[in-house]
Amino acid sequence: MASEKSSNAKTSHKFQRSGFSYEQLIRFFFASNAGLTIVILTLIIAFLLKEGLGFFPGYRRDLETYRIAGLEFVDISRNNLTSHEQLTSLLNRAYYAEVNGKSARELKRTEEASALYNAFTDQVGPTRDLIINNPQARTDANAGMKAALLGNYEKQREKALLKPINTPHLTAKEREGLLESLRTRPPEATEDPPLVAALAQEFVAAQQKHAAPLQEFRTVIDDFESAGFDLGSIIMEMTESVTVTKEQLQTADILEKDRKTLLAAASGEKDPVERERLLADARAALADKPDVETPMEALLERKPECARLHEALKTASSDALKKIPSRLSDPDARRLLGAARKAWPQFIADLEAAPKKISAWKHTDPVPLSDAILSFLTGKKWVTGGEWQDFYGILPLAVGSLMIAMIALSISIPVSISAAIYVNHFAKPREQALVKPVIEFIQAIPSVVLGFVGILVFGTILREISVMDAFQWVPGFPIEERLNIFTAGCLLALMSIPTIFSLAEDALNNVPSAYAEASEALGASHVQTAFRVMIPASFSGILAAILLGFGRVIGETMVVLLVAGNRIKIPDFSEGLGAFFQPSHTLTGIIAQELGEVPLGSVHYRALFVVGIVLFAVVLGINATAHHFVNRAKK
Amino acid sequence: MNDHQEKPMESRTSATAVDIRNLSFNYGSTQALKNIGLNLKRNEVTAFIGPSGCGKSTLLRCINRMNDEIAGTRITQGEILIDDINIYDRSVDVVKLRRQVGMVFQKSNPFPSSIYDNVAYGLRMRGERDSAVLDQSVQESLESAALWDEVKDRLQESALGLSGGQQQRLCIARTIAVKPTIVLMDEPCSALDPIATAKVEDLIWKLKHDYTFIIVTHNMHQAARVSDKTAFFYMGELVEFSDTSRMFSNPSVKKTEEYITGRFG
Numbered sequence: 001m002a003s004e005k006s007s008n009a010k011t012s013h014k015f016q017r018s019g020f021s022y023e024q025l026i027r028f029f030f031a032s033n034a035g036l037t038i039v040i041l042t043l044i045i046a047f048l049l050k051e052g053l054g055f056f057p058g059y060r061r062d063l064e065t066y067r068i069a070g071l072e073f074v075d076i077s078r079n080n081l082t083s084h085e086q087l088t089s090l091l092n093r094a095y096y097a098e099v100n101g102k103s104a105r106e107l108k109r110t111e112e113a114s115a116l117y118n119a120f121t122d123q124v125g126p127t128r129d130l131i132i133n134n135p136q137a138r139t140d141a142n143a144g145m146k147a148a149l150l151g152n153y154e155k156q157r158e159k160a161l162l163k164p165i166n167t168p169h170l171t172a173k174e175r176e177g178l179l180e181s182l183r184t185r186p187p188e189a190t191e192d193p194p195l196v197a198a199l200a201q202e203f204v205a206a207q208q209k210h211a212a213p214l215q216e217f218r219t220v221i222d223d224f225e226s227a228g229f230d231l232g233s234i235i236m237e238m239t240e241s242v243t244v245t246k247e248q249l250q251t252a253d254i255l256e257k258d259r260k261t262l263l264a265a266a267s268g269e270k271d272p273v274e275r276e277r278l279l280a281d282a283r284a285a286l287a288d289k290p291d292v293e294t295p296m297e298a299l300l301e302r303k304p305e306c307a308r309l310h311e312a313l314k315t316a317s318s319d320a321l322k323k324i325p326s327r328l329s330d331p332d333a334r335r336l337l338g339a340a341r342k343a344w345p346q347f348i349a350d351l352e353a354a355p356k357k358i359s360a361w362k363h364t365d366p367v368p369l370s371d372a373i374l375s376f377l378t379g380k381k382w383v384t385g386g387e388w389q390d391f392y393g394i395l396p397l398a399v400g401s402l403m404i405a406m407i408a409l410s411i412s413i414p415v416s417i418s419a420a421i422y423v424n425h426f427a428k429p430r431e432q433a434l435v436k437p438v439i440e441f442i443q444a445i446p447s448v449v450l451g452f453v454g455i456l457v458f459g460t461i462l463r464e465i466s467v468m469d470a471f472q473w474v475p476g477f478p479i480e481e482r483l484n485i486f487t488a489g490c491l492l493a494l495m496s497i498p499t500i501f502s503l504a505e506d507a508l509n510n511v512p513s514a515y516a517e518a519s520e521a522l523g524a525s526h527v528q529t530a531f532r533v534m535i536p537a538s539f540s541g542i543l544a545a546i547l548l549g550f551g552r553v554i555g556e557t558m559v560v561l562l563v564a565g566n567r568i569k570i571p572d573f574s575e576g577l578g579a580f581f582q583p584s585h586t587l588t589g590i591i592a593q594e595l596g597e598v599p600l601g602s603v604h605y606r607a608l609f610v611v612g613i614v615l616f617a618v619v620l621g622i623n624a625t626a627h628h629f630v631n632r633a634k635k
Numbered sequence: 636m637n638d639h640q641e642k643p644m645e646s647r648t649s650a651t652a653v654d655i656r657n658l659s660f661n662y663g664s665t666q667a668l669k670n671i672g673l674n675l676k677r678n679e680v681t682a683f684i685g686p687s688g689c690g691k692s693t694l695l696r697c698i699n700r701m702n703d704e705i706a707g708t709r710i711t712q713g714e715i716l717i718d719d720i721n722i723y724d725r726s727v728d729v730v731k732l733r734r735q736v737g738m739v740f741q742k743s744n745p746f747p748s749s750i751y752d753n754v755a756y757g758l759r760m761r762g763e764r765d766s767a768v769l770d771q772s773v774q775e776s777l778e779s780a781a782l783w784d785e786v787k788d789r790l791q792e793s794a795l796g797l798s799g800g801q802q803q804r805l806c807i808a809r810t811i812a813v814k815p816t817i818v819l820m821d822e823p824c825s826a827l828d829p830i831a832t833a834k835v836e837d838l839i840w841k842l843k844h845d846y847t848f849i850i851v852t853h854n855m856h857q858a859a860r861v862s863d864k865t866a867f868f869y870m871g872e873l874v875e876f877s878d879t880s881r882m883f884s885n886p887s888v889k890k891t892e893e894y895i896t897g898r899f900g
Contacts, residue, residue, distance in 0.1 A: 428706075429706050512744070514740065514742060514744035515744060515746060515747075517701065517704070517740065517744070518740065518744045518745075518746065518806070518809075519746075519756070519760075520701070520704070520733065521699065521701060521733055521737065521738035521740075521810070522733070522734075522737070522756060522757040522760065522809065522810065522813060523730055523731070523733040523734035523757055523760060523761065523813060524730070524756070524757070524760040525730050525760075528760050532756070532759075532760065533746060536747075536748070537746075537747055
């Protein structure tokens, strides 16, 4: 059979194949390129998994150290102390809001007078400095120079008083007096004008006057604050001892790792002398097991004291709650006090639960791997590079990414879908020729450029709008941070509009024109045809467009890194929708920001890889779903 | 060649369904219709015949202004009157016009929804919400289109599951459900097999007492079978317009005879 074949190959016939042809070469080139992309994708996934999956055992060991060294024990008390500090701060803010709110008129008057005076000094300041700091001018030695400077000073003063700023809370007489005192003010005067000084005193007096009836409240706050001192100091003492233990444990871990590396190298070494040397090194690197038991015993002895202090704080807090005034007059103060009252029961409950927690805590409890995984997926803290303990909880990042995506999509979906419907179904050919390229052009803007437009223009405008009286009904206004979730969401909306628009427009274009024709021949209007025929027929495609837009928004890095504010904290939802005006960090942003700075192979480094894996999985999922819808649309 | 359109029309205006006067029509710079004059009577079936590109479909689409949707098209001269109203007047609402002048297309194009929804579409677009009225209309229309018995048990199934012939009859049912007075048909049977074609033709014959049909066809036999009057177009001009029986037995123009005997086209 084989010989027959070969003999066949030798004798050529008229359909003879001519060896390795040019065509085959091209074909092979194309095939290798297609194959290469698949190979690269596989390598990327393998690399991500290799670097990322080492994270969980490493993090587990971190958490174990956290427990064995007793840091976890200290944190039980510390969490309660932190809540206590937050409550104290809320009460203090409420107190000052109340006092300043009642002295609002005086505050405004002193502010306005000072503002007018400051504007004046800003204008004349440089000339004035020349006069009083110039020895020649002062000693009358150079009379001509002095006269010239004084003349200049007069001019600046005229200019400063030409258009003094408005002072609605000062009487006409007071204002005139102030202006007069500035007009006649000698350059060497250093004291404030009489009215400015008087108003400052008036304000202090008003503060004191209004503070007097609140004396009781002040005492309650002070008492409450000092009730936490004892707990604070015991935590401080414990902190010192556990930190030492933790450092010892970490050093031992590093030595142990070195030893293992050396042993591995020794077993692979063929030269007996060299092997012996490596083994000796490894023996030398054998760490003394650090003594964790002695400091732990000392720590555990404090259990009763800790519990007692918690009891005491609980009693003091319950008392304080009864004594804080039921009603304040200033709306800001009321809001702050309300927030404190709302947080109070949880605080008391935590204090009550603390002694039980303290007595139940054991440093010998094992830390299973599932704890590390759970702590990563549901952890509310992403703390890195701290002296105390690093936590890698993905929740603040995921929430930030999701909230930004929500803002972005809630803007870009309506805009881009209706633009797509308009362009596809209503626009004249000339409009189509204009609108389509313009929308698609947005994609050409580099995201870094869009980022600084966001910071410099959009963020600033947003903040200015947020302080306008007409917009105070918007939750979260006035905003505190110029860079926040909303700003980032708006910019990402702009970035996702071209994606969603193009794909939705394609989907609408793919609807057979016969459908629209049939609908219109049946006497349906353009709008009816759009809503009843075009959109239902292209629904899968539009949904896919939205999903791909979502994938783009979630995966975008540069804009969020520049504009989202980068605060790693779950936004405070107690303000409702105002939470969208708080800064936040994102899954993508954290990788871009931290990956360059972490030591290679550290737990932190691996944590970033796991974040990358999560991101990859989410975007893959979104794209797969979109793909599914596109396929369904094709059928 | 144009002597027929100069002939005074025998019918009185009240019997006229569509009156096309001196109509010229352009696709961009190409003149697709040249000075067409036609008077179509109520409750008659008129067939437009002629070789491809002769302008018969264009004229058909002018009657309910479907050409409006195509960029670069315009009427350069003349007018079309329906019930004595010039339908190209500025004051005409195209939506209302199309409710009176329905259209069935060459390729059956049911919406990708249920049979019921397809038939009820036109009425719903008109704001009809009463399900009893819709039910009745759907049944009547499907009965008129001789489709009711075949689909009455699966009204909620997708219309795309029907056979080609059924789909085309569904499109006819959908068109007559909105009760137009004139039904335009653009080669309605070109994609159908002979049996389905026969069913559609029967349908036209049966319905002609209630509607005025204008049908574009490439099939001479079909024109001969279903129509009362036939108009023959060639190169954008109306060559001959007369009773179908006369045209097929004794055409007055040589060109017509050549075409219907199959010597060109």
